Amino acid sequence: MKQIIEISHLNKSFGEIKAVQDLSFSVREGELFAFLGVNGAGKSTTINILCGQLRKDSGTVMIDGADLDKNRNAAKRDLGVVFQNSALDQPLTVRENLRSRAALYGITGKAFEERLRELARLLDFENLLGRTLGKLSGGQRRRIDIARALLHKPKILVLDEPTTGLDPQTRSLLWNVIGDLRRRENLTVFLTTHYMEEAADADTVVILDGGKIVAEGTPLELKNRYSGDFITLYGISEEEVKTLKESFEYRNGGYRIAVPDTAAATELILRNPDVFRDYEIVKGRMDDVFLAVTGKNLTGGAEK
Amino acid sequence: MKELGALIRRNVSLFFKDKGMFFTSLITPVILLVLYATFLANVYRDIFESALPAQFSVPDSLINGCVGGQLVSSILAVSCVTVAFCSNMLSVQDKVNGTLRDLTVSPVRSSVLSLSYYIASFLSTLIICFTALGLCLLYLAKQGWYLSTFDVVCLFGDVFLLVMFGTALSSIINIFLKTQGQISAVGTVISAGYGFVCGAYMPISQFSVGLQRVLSFLPGTYGTSLLRNHALRGVYDEMIRIGFPSEVVEGIKDSIDCNLYFFDRQVELPVMVGILVVAVIVLLLIDIILTGIRSRKAEK
Structure with a gap:
């Protein structure tokens, strides 16, 4: 299977702090890739570099065969990002929010309306289009965040702790939608999460600690190896x-x-x-793996 | 262009949907008008009357027109800049609440983003300041109307230029703001201080010579003078027509900054316009350069 993200020897420091140290891994097209680590492990730094928000000190980042340094805009078109906290405009309606973001990718007019219809049906928010975003529930807002990330039909969906703070029912709904998308559109999902049961469903898991990879493999391999x-x-x-x-x-x-x-x-x-x-x-569970590998607990959003 | 248009539309919508921001901006010129008319109109009138030679009999409407023109030009000079600062706060709020990240994960250039904030803030400020100008014209019509159509057009032009200036200035200051507290602090400082610096609250001619020279380097001063000249041109014509000696009229012009001097050399109206246009261009260039530097720095 084709490698859609290839990161090799990635380094990034903030002053004396080495946030990411010689990080190398790859993500296969269509897989669910989970990136685990406690706060400060280097997850956000890596994601920010991947999304073109931060410049790396050294190393290479290839997205769908294109070097991020040479063609940052092409890489940005391949990525859809769902941030930990909704970054859409609370005073605007769902339609206004999505229209303004779609235009940033050149999607306007009829093309936008068609894509909006598709996403509204897929994520079940047809009845929310005229509602103000700030008045939606957490779960409804998360669906709109995902729709925003998918507006331009990205090849990779980056989910930065997407279900933190959501009730189990909404979490389950979101994972069903994401699973459906992966099947239908061969979407690659790059996930960071604090919920170990979500990581257990991943095809590949990478565990970071202190900016370095401390374990990598399928959940089964990791369980066999560390638990x-x-x-x-x-x-x-x-x-x-x-x-x-x-x-x-x-x-x-x-x-x-x-x-x-x-x-x-x-x-x-x-x-x-x-x-x-x-x-x-x-x-053993992924919690046991995480504990064995890092010596730390990471359960349900809280580092212990 | 699609990106720019969409961002401008978003920014303007957000400004007008944020009722707090919109009403605060709109209420600034209205409050100023009420405060000026209530407290300062009589002071201005007394100063004007006391400065006239005893043998002069001046119609009330002319005195009211003169005082009104002075008030209106002061209000507009302050509002064009303070409202611009208020409406341009969206760029800082986007940084504070993380929305900027959502915009910059898309392939939109930082210069487009920066330009969208500028144009949206300019449009929002212009709408509010043109509304304020409309109210000011109504006030002048009630007090004493001496404006020609050309004067009114010029006043709209002055407001347009000053809004461009205020928006460009606020865009540069906003680049350095990162928190809600800084937003409030800058808003307070600008509201309190700008009126003095630009000669709106007190004519620059009443300051010390040293301070006058310092203030003559600030482009905002010329904006106030432009507004004052256009708001009072008809009044001065009427004064000449009813027999005011030209020395007296020039004296009045000097005392309320219609005549501005750069190191003893009088600055003509076209030059004032030129100064503002050049100031806007220079500020915009600085804004674009600083935005580029800051966004590269933010990526490090």
């Missing part, structure tokens, strides 16, 4: 669990035992078939 498996046993007594001679904890009606990997879990089960009557084996 063990968990076996939960149900319908047995504590005495029976103790016979396994493994450390355990009681959680949600079962006894949970941590094992290094699935092979170790299989071995434990085969050695004690009488104890394993009702059980489940699950992989």
